Amino acid sequence: MPLPREHLLGELATAYVQVVAAAGGATIAVSRRDYGVDGTLNEIVRAKRRESPEYKFVPEGFAVEFQLKGTTGAAISNEHVSYDLNVRNYDLIVGRSPMATPLYLFLVCFGPDVDDWIAVERDQLILRASAYWWTQSAVPTENVSTVRVQILLVNRLTSAAIEDTFEASKNRFGLQ
Numbered sequence: 001m002p003l004p005r006e007h008l009l010g011e012l013a014t015a016y017v018q019v020v021a022a023a024g025g026a027t028i029a030v031s032r033r034d035y036g037v038d039g040t041l042n043e044i045v046r047a048k049r050r051e052s053p054e055y056k057f058v059p060e061g062f063a064v065e066f067q068l069k070g071t072t073g074a075a076i077s078n079e080h081v082s083y084d085l086n087v088r089n090y091d092l093i094v095g096r097s098p099m100a101t102p103l104y105l106f107l108v109c110f111g112p113d114v115d116d117w118i119a120v121e122r123d124q125l126i127l128r129a130s131a132y133w134w135t136q137s138a139v140p141t142e143n144v145s146t147v148r149v150q151i152l153l154v155n156r157l158t159s160a161a162i163e164d165t166f167e168a169s170k171n172r173f174g175l176q
Contacts, residue, residue: 005114012117013070013108016131024162036092037103038068043166062169066104067093074109080153081132083107084146094138102169105134105149106157131157
């Protein structure tokens with residue numbers, strides 16, 4: 001029996017972030033309970049062991065948290081992606097303390113036809129989606145249900161963008 005459409009969107013969006021994070025040198029931990037943070041990224045770095053020529057791989061210690069949305073309802077123009085974000089999620093992102101771990105929206109956009117989302121070929125797996133990141137500091141909204149966020153197209157969620165989120169996290173704590 002196939003997954004319900006919304007569950008499939010969530011699973012595929014998570015897979016998208018997993019792949020991009022791995023390519024960016026990070027691991028992803030997905031939250032089982034939704035308290036406004038769907039997951040955490042940890043940058044993995046190579047550390048030399050004391051008195052040994054060997055290296056080990058460890059988390060750097062500057063995590064990034066994210067709210068993940070898989071959608072077929074985003075409007076993509078030549079300049080930006082428009083998405084109606086739930087007020088609660090919006091307020092959690094914009095109201096995040098400057099002293100806290102950074103919180104991002106990761107928006108994974110799929111086309112309208114579920115049959116076009118994935119293709120399994122002999123030598124490749126194709127996930128037909130595009131993803132974008134957004135974060136902002138602002139005052140909470142007075143809206144009651146959603147807030148339309150506009151994400152610039154240059155904010156593509158790529159492995160380089162994942163690396164940039166870690167640099168921003170380090171900058172946030174004054175370590176760069």
